[in-house]
Amino acid sequence: MVVLETERLTLRDAGLDDAEFILRLLNEPSFLRFIGDRGVRTLEDAQRYIADRLIESYVRNGFGLWVVERKESPGPIGICGLVKRDALPDPDIGFAFLPEHWFSGYAFESAASVKEYAFGALRLPRLLAVVNADNAASVRLLEKLGLRFVRTIALSSGEEPVRLFEREAPA
Numbered sequence: 001m002v003v004l005e006t007e008r009l010t011l012r013d014a015g016l017d018d019a020e021f022i023l024r025l026l027n028e029p030s031f032l033r034f035i036g037d038r039g040v041r042t043l044e045d046a047q048r049y050i051a052d053r054l055i056e057s058y059v060r061n062g063f064g065l066w067v068v069e070r071k072e073s074p075g076p077i078g079i080c081g082l083v084k085r086d087a088l089p090d091p092d093i094g095f096a097f098l099p100e101h102w103f104s105g106y107a108f109e110s111a112a113s114v115k116e117y118a119f120g121a122l123r124l125p126r127l128l129a130v131v132n133a134d135n136a137a138s139v140r141l142l143e144k145l146g147l148r149f150v151r152t153i154a155l156s157s158g159e160e161p162v163r164l165f166e167r168e169a170p171a
């Protein structure tokens with residue numbers, strides 16, 4: 001199901017057919033470094049991740065991380081969407097793209113539409129984001145979306161502290 005459409009992109013629900021793409025994305029050095037190791041090593045692991053994490057969130061929350069495709073050339077290039085974590089009071093925005101699709105503005109274009117959807121259709125009062133201090137691309141993108149650094153927090157004990165960003169819904 002297509003959830004959002006921008007000038008160049010569509011954002012749709014992930015399905016089990018996306019396992020090959022998810023397997024690759026989750027093992028990209030950039031994903032492992034800046035987001036974490038989800039322990040997805042095989043196509044079966046990827047299918048389980050899609051069912052238990054991505055689809056589970058659509059069902060539970062009515063939102064989640066969606067698959068981003070280009071209109072001009074279909075096929076997954078990244079994920080972008082909203083995550084609801086137990087450790088945070090409000091949903092946070094997340095994004096990750098395959099390296100060959102960086103620097104084209106796709107991350108900003110998809111994240112801007114997710115932000116509008118969050119404040120518009122979903123009527124969220126506040127949008128959060130969590131990011132590693134040394135993730136310059138992500139910090140830049142969040143600032144372009146109008147999110148501001150709030151403080152450094154630990155999402156769970158034993159994990160590296162992350163930077164919490166926030167933006168209130170427009171009045």
Ligand SMILES: CC(C)(COP(=O)(O)OP(=O)(O)OC[C@H]1O[C@@H](n2cnc3c(N)ncnc32)[C@H](O)[C@@H]1OP(=O)(O)O)[C@@H](O)C(=O)NCCC(=O)NCCS
Binds near residue numbers: 106
């Ligand atoms: C973060 C990420 C999605 C950005 O993707 P992208 O397609 O390059 O982003 P965009 O092209 O939309 O650019 C967004 C802004 O960030 C800037 N940017 C991109 N890479 C950058 C870098 N390495 N250093 C500094 N700024 C960077 C861009 O220049 C742009 O700002 P500008 O309009 O002022 O020039 C991508 O680097 C990625 O997938 N990283 C791995 C996963 C990740 O870290 N996700 C975020 C976890 S919180």
